[in-house]
Amino acid sequence: MDFDYNGGNTTNTNKRVFNRLGGGQSANDASNHNHLQQNQKVCFHWRAGRCNRFPCPFLHRELSAPPTHAAVNGGVGAKRGFVGNDSSSSSFSGRRGNNGNNSNYSNSWGRFGNKGDGRGVRGGSVEKVCTYWVQGHCNRGDTCRFLHSWSLGDGFSLLTQLEGHQKVISGIALPSGSDKLYTGSKDETVRVWDCQSGQCMGVINLGGEVGCMISEGPWIFVGTPNVVKAWNTQTNTDLSLTGPVGQVYTLVVGNDLLFAGTQDGSILVWKFNAATYNFEPAASLNDHKMAVVSLVVGANRLYSGSMDHSIKVWSLETLQCVQTLKDHTSVVMSLLCWEQFLLSCSLDQTIKVWAATESGNLEVTYTHKEEHVGYAVPVIHFSLNFNLWI
Incomplete structure (x- = not known):
């Protein structure tokens, strides 16, 4: 998810909120990504939905997978902020799953995501919700190559x-x-x-x-x-x-x-x-x-x-x-x-x-x-x- 900054007097506020939510790294900081991730923890109270500390010393996002080689060298993934490219994980837990090199990573919610092996994706190829299914009239059923569900992943099973x-x-x-x-x-x-x-x-x-x-x-x-x-x-x-x-x-x-x-x-x-x-x-x-x-x-x-x-x-x-x-x-x-x-x-x-x-x-x-x-x-x-x- 890419966000547009508003100008004016909100610059400092934007930066503070952006950093707190786990915004993107600069190219100079990307090389220290692995070290930072090892020393930072996800806020327990944030996961429970009741953290009231500001600023909080812990992360208010799920830990993401290590960046790709392109991102470490200042590639597109290092500049995207809240949502990485197809070979990196999302900064928002469960908003998008990874779709490439980091096949051992799966987000905690499983929303739209998989483990890079096509599981949970109809047709095993496209991580996108079917617009016709959303509108209630997709006639392709199980053969549709798009998702027929809002929530997928190992954390959910159909009763x-x-x-x-x-x-x-x-x-x-x-x-x-x-x-x-x-x-x-x-x-x-x-x-x-x-x-x-x-x-x-x-x-x-x-x-x-x-x-x-x-x-x-x-x-x-x-x-x-x-x-x-x-x-x-x-x-x-x-x-x-x-x-x-x-x-x-x-x-x-x-x-x-x-x-x-x-x-x-x-x-x-x-x-x-x-x-x-x-x-x-x-x-x-x-x-x-x-x-x-x-x-x-x-x-x-x-x-x-x-x-x-x-x-x-x-x-x-x-x-x-x-x-x-x-x-x-x-x-x-x-x-x-x-x-x-x-x-x-x-x-x-x-x-x-x-x-x-x-x-x-x-x-x-x-x-x-x-x-x-x-x-x-x-x-x-x-x-x-x-x-x-x-």
């Missing part, structure tokens, strides 16, 4: 394929303490699966397309047109939260509040009342001009992405908008909080990394441009069937 939905699966939930898996679909149903047998235990007809689904503790929340369904899997409580206008596209829980992004551009907020065992309306956030399609909570903030091309930052304490980010030029499809960074992905074919300045406002630190929209937006794509992996 079973769950079949039954008639349209795209738009949400998956595994409530805490439950042995049941819940899947929601555009076919207007939620299916309940037994995690031990893989059998469908029941079908719930909702009368409207499932726009999203999340679980929080024993609760399952399902977004449908004009209503949010709330089910407690331990008490069998069944609630309908009214107020949304149009489809509910996204849900998130934070600061003991439930947030729902809706088709009319509103973000509806509910707070749980333990006395009445019900969710009561708490607020309606109405700054967006078009549908809200992505929500994420982090650093005591709510971030919302919309079809109006903007990202809004909300205080979880006051529920007031504290900043509006307008760098995207199309729908903001996905948001992710990672350490002190916000990542946003848009149909404008860019992934942007945001970091806070001294003033506390977010500014773009990196922009990654993709040629293919499907790869630029890491929204989970589901087929009509769902596979169980371990």
Whole structure:
């Protein structure tokens, strides 16, 4: 993955973040690569997703394979930064596997990668996800030379394929303490699966397309047109939260509040009342001009992405908008909080990394441009069937 630096006063910030994430080496430093790798360790807390040290003395990336001869001598691989060339490993764990000389190396996640011997690649030749499979209509099946999976490698093995939905699966939930898996679909149903047998235990007809689904503790929340369904899997409580206008596209829980992004551009907020065992309306956030399609909570903030091309930052304490980010030029499809960074992905074919300045406002630190929209937006794509992996 190649990133473009933004100019201006962010040069030092760019360099600090780039180095922390394990950026590329200069040609002069490449000869010391092996020695450095032997003395540096991957941060245990970073692997667990909770490192809060800055700067951290340990690596915030998986150790890569030794560079090739070309990279040591200042070749292309030494200058690419986050992603190496075909004969070197990726600096991001699992983003791309190696495909050449380092055949003994395999990344820890196995995403898209293999061990250089063609295993896990359909046809044994191309490490690329099939675009037709992503769109749900590849008719080549096992003969397709491209990948028909997002996650491959020795760390995953297929348990079973769950079949039954008639349209795209738009949400998956595994409530805490439950042995049941819940899947929601555009076919207007939620299916309940037994995690031990893989059998469908029941079908719930909702009368409207499932726009999203999340679980929080024993609760399952399902977004449908004009209503949010709330089910407690331990008490069998069944609630309908009214107020949304149009489809509910996204849900998130934070600061003991439930947030729902809706088709009319509103973000509806509910707070749980333990006395009445019900969710009561708490607020309606109405700054967006078009549908809200992505929500994420982090650093005591709510971030919302919309079809109006903007990202809004909300205080979880006051529920007031504290900043509006307008760098995207199309729908903001996905948001992710990672350490002190916000990542946003848009149909404008860019992934942007945001970091806070001294003033506390977010500014773009990196922009990654993709040629293919499907790869630029890491929204989970589901087929009509769902596979169980371990």
